[in-house]
Amino acid sequence: MLYLIALLLSAFAYAEKVYVVERERGAVAVVENDKLKGEVKNLGNLNHATLKFLGSKAFVVSRDGFLSSVDTDKDSLMGKVKVGDSTIGFTFCEGKIVVANYSPHTVVFLSPELEILREIDTGSRNVGIKSYKNLLTFALMDRDQVWVLDCKDYRKVKVFENVGNMPFDALLSGESYLVGFFKESSVGVANLKDLTYRKVSFRAEKGEVVFKIPHFGLWGVYGKKAYIPAVGERRVHIVNLESFEYEGSIELPGLPVFVSVSPDGKYVAVNYSGDMEDYLTLINRGEGKVIRTEKLGKRILHFRFTSDGKFIYLSSYYENRLKKVSVPELKVLGEVNVPTPSGVFIKGG
Known part of the structure; x- marks a missing residue:
């Protein structure tokens, strides 16, 4: 209980301005201090x-x-x-x-x-x-x-x-x-x-490794390493962008869409399409292992780490909500009503 209170206090003490695309309305919602401040239409x-x-x-x-x-x-x-x-x-x-x-x-x-x-x-x-x-x-x-x-x-x-x-x-x-x-x-x-x-071509020790290249905007990059969502597979590929060597993959519970690395490099977060579209997975980047996967919304279209890496803002499309989630616990700390939310962008994040 004390730990949860500490998390909440930390969340309120740390605030960045969040801009959320309202996909079907031609507008952007502005969220500050975890409250809807306004819209740009x-x-x-x-x-x-x-x-x-x-x-x-x-x-x-x-x-x-x-x-x-x-x-x-x-x-x-x-x-x-x-x-x-x-x-x-x-x-x-x-x-x-x-x-x-x-x-x-x-x-x-x-x-x-x-x-x-x-x-x-x-x-x-x-x-x-x-x-x-x-x-x-x-x-x-x-x-x-x-x-x-x-x-x-x-x-x-x-x-x-x-x-x-x-x-x-x-x-x-x-x-x-x-x-x-x-x-x-x-x-x-x-x-x-x-x-x-x-x-x-991305190569492993045994020779050439061929996989379909998804849109680069879906990749997570930290330093010279790229974490690439596999197309049609439940895994994230890991590639060295300097040597172009294939360094392996991390198994996932769903088909990945968007991969993001926390600014401090500690974590990799992944959302999904299909049967896992309501879930978010957090990976320990150093160990290359899944820490936890949680159901956090109804069709999570996009998400973004805050600049200190302690929180994630995500858009839950079918709930019409922006949610603030703790890292690495993946606990929902706050919610804001935003119609048809998709892309999440953080000023200073």
Whole structure:
């Protein structure tokens, strides 16, 4: 009993502002001190929406091509601009916001005030947009290319041709840009320091290990290790991102969707699809073993560790709730009503 009281006191003493995508309402809920503070509305189609923070602003890109800026002090909509018809992601580079579009086939540079500075026609759907120092890197799904641009003057620094069959997503690990392919099991690696490119396969001691590469946004990464949800298997793969060696796997009770590593590196958390979609699993990262699996909601769509790693916020879709959970106990400490919650983003987290 005393331990539970200590947990609750710790939870109230530690507070971060949480932004939760209301997927079916085109809005973002704002939660502070574990209470609903307000909503930011009229943000567009927020299925698989992306939200990122820059200074005192949050930027949200919708699937139907709207980029919105939110004042995170007042939690009000500052501006909204149409940047495409089907938008897949964005990044920050040299103080600019850069958006990748499926349709039209463009990459768009904007100022923090949402003024369009430059539109670049690529002739392809664009994916995997990342920034490294002053360099912008993205993959061209329909042209099997990776482009590297200078964010300062928009010039084309490098074009990697024939990188692989239909690139679909990418991950930035240090100076390495990793790109995955729909129709290949290998991974492309562009070194953004010396502008070289190679293809690798994850290998074990006994030879090549081939597994389907899921979207990189579902991976958990800590240092040079990646924890990758297996596609169609009840396990998490472990891969070294420096040597590209396959280091094994961890058995799970369900089919994993999203994997996240706590900021302190102690734990790996996993949610599921299918028969285990109401559950969350916590893994001891050092030991590579499941600590516990708990039923914490009704269809957990997303979750995120707080910056100190002591709590997890998760969205329980069918309950219309955001829940705060203790780590490593996985005890629900608080709940907030949020309609159709999906993506969870923490300011400062």
